[in-house]
Amino acid sequence: MADLNEQEIRKLVEEAVQQLGSNVSGEAVNQVVREAAAKINVPVNTSAPQPQIQPSAVGQNRIIVTAFGKNRRGILAGLTGVLSETGCDILDLSQKLLQEFFTTMLLVDISESSLPFEEIKAKVTAKGEELDLKVIIQHEAIFNAMHRV
Amino acid sequence: MPIALEEILETIRMTEVEHFDIRTVTMGINLLDCRSDDLKRMKTNIYDKIMRTAAEHVATAQKVESDYGISIANKRISITPMAIVADGHYPEDFIELAKVLDRAGDELGIDYLGGFSALVQKGFTMGDRSLIKAIPEALASTKHICSSVNVASTKAGINMDAVKMMGETVKLTAEKTADRDAIGCAKLVVFANVPEDNPFIAGAFHGVSEPDVVINVGISGPGVILRAVKEAPNDLDFSQLGERIKNMAFKITRAGEFIGKKVAAMQSIPYGIVDISLAPTPLPGDSVADILKAMGLEDVGATGTTAALALLNDSVKRGGLMASSHVGGMSGAFIPVSEDEGMINAAQKGHISLEKLEAMTSVCSVGIDMAAIPGRTPASVISGLIADECAIGMTNNKTTAVRIIPVPGKEAGDIVDYGGLLGAAPIMPISQLNNSIFVDRGGRLPPPTKGINN
Missing domain, CATH: 3.30.70.260 (ACT domain)
Structure with missing residues (x-):
């Protein structure tokens, strides 16, 4: 995920709280954060983590x-x-x-x-x-x- | 866990500063399928089989050296004991065969070829007698050929007729190569309890229970062990000192086994064993004697030297056995005089004597190795020394050997320089007391009861 500054994180959280209310699920959080991020123009990478270098397999x-x-x-x-x-x-x-x-x-x-x-x-x-x-x-x-x- | 910079630097320090290398990658080749009663045909068979089997040996070893950055000092071949292969032939035929082997070795670019050998611990075949008769001329007229004769074992006892014969053979070999300071004797070793998979020269041969072809490896790392001992504080106790040696022995054995397996796999040949003997070289710091000194002795030869060697030998084995599933050959510390700078210095100063070396051979892997004595020493004295070493090996159920050089025209205090890995040999005094009645008795000296262990 791209580095976020404190202000951007605060905005994301405020946006998420506003939208979620009592309707909380993993799927909902994911969707809301994506939408919030899009609003404030922050790229979010939710793909699998980069593979670590493993010794000696090859x-x-x-x-x-x-x-x-x-x-x-x-x-x-x-x-x-x-x-x-x-x-x-x-x-x-x-x-x-x-x-x-x-x-x-x-x-x-x-x-x-x-x-x-x-x-x-x-x-x-x-x-x-x-x-x-x-x-x-x-x-x-x-x-x-x-x-x- | 990824490899840390420190580990890489340690490896490079071992190879670049402390002279750690693979002493030898030895290809064992069975020659029993080359036998013929027609000498000419047998010569062709042997030449063809060696040239075919070992065609890629040197090139492969060089490729592995380059890939992994660890030098392989010698590329060698060992063969089925020639006395068995050429049984039924005359001594002159054996000399011819030695020359054929030498030519093959030369063309392949190998350093040494071992296996001009006979196993006579219980008695002689005609082939054994012919081979022993051929040894002096075979070693004088070839460059790469090495010869060994096993004259004793814990099971069979000592063949005292062979002991007498080998004393005379050593003398004759010295005389035949007198113009080169008896270098023939550096390629001749007399054994008790000889191992059949030893990659080291001069005793290497390809035992009859081995596969058709095999790769065995010998390592050389006294410099690495020396650092581990030198860095130990003076008040470190023996358990901890042994632990340090063990850790280093583990690393160098792993490297040896790795290199051996690579050389074997690239030629589609089975891998045999790694011999975990610490083989010294005459280079400064690559010395077994220096390790013993670093344990706290003023010089080798001081009282305590044998105990120090016992600790070194055992610690190397502990590390080596953990590192490899197939340890073989001699697998103990070598204490050659001329090939070890610390030993050369101690011998020149008179700090180490043949008698002390003999005591040390009861806890090391080989025996009286690469020691030069006055050329006027009679054959019976050499036979007596062989008998003593055989007695130590036979009684303690271990390998012992004698590779001794009576240098014609030289006296105690002189020094002869053979160059390369063979190093420089100070002439050491040896008891000239008469033992001829003892040596002439002949027959078989009975084995110890411990040989009957079933």
């Missing part, structure tokens, strides 16, 4: 890109740019900056990419070298084997 198509190096501008843009060019989907990202030293990890789904793993690996590694980064690329499954019982 481990073969997911790789972990880890990069280390001295921090500088454009590191993340460079790495994500080349991943995007190769048709990869970034599912998760974390990074740490320790003094000047930069570490990042990207969980990437390569199933939609037209390139095989080796070529993606070569492209990302080459980009890392341009940016003075050490880049290590591995299929996700090895981490699940080592760190999950």
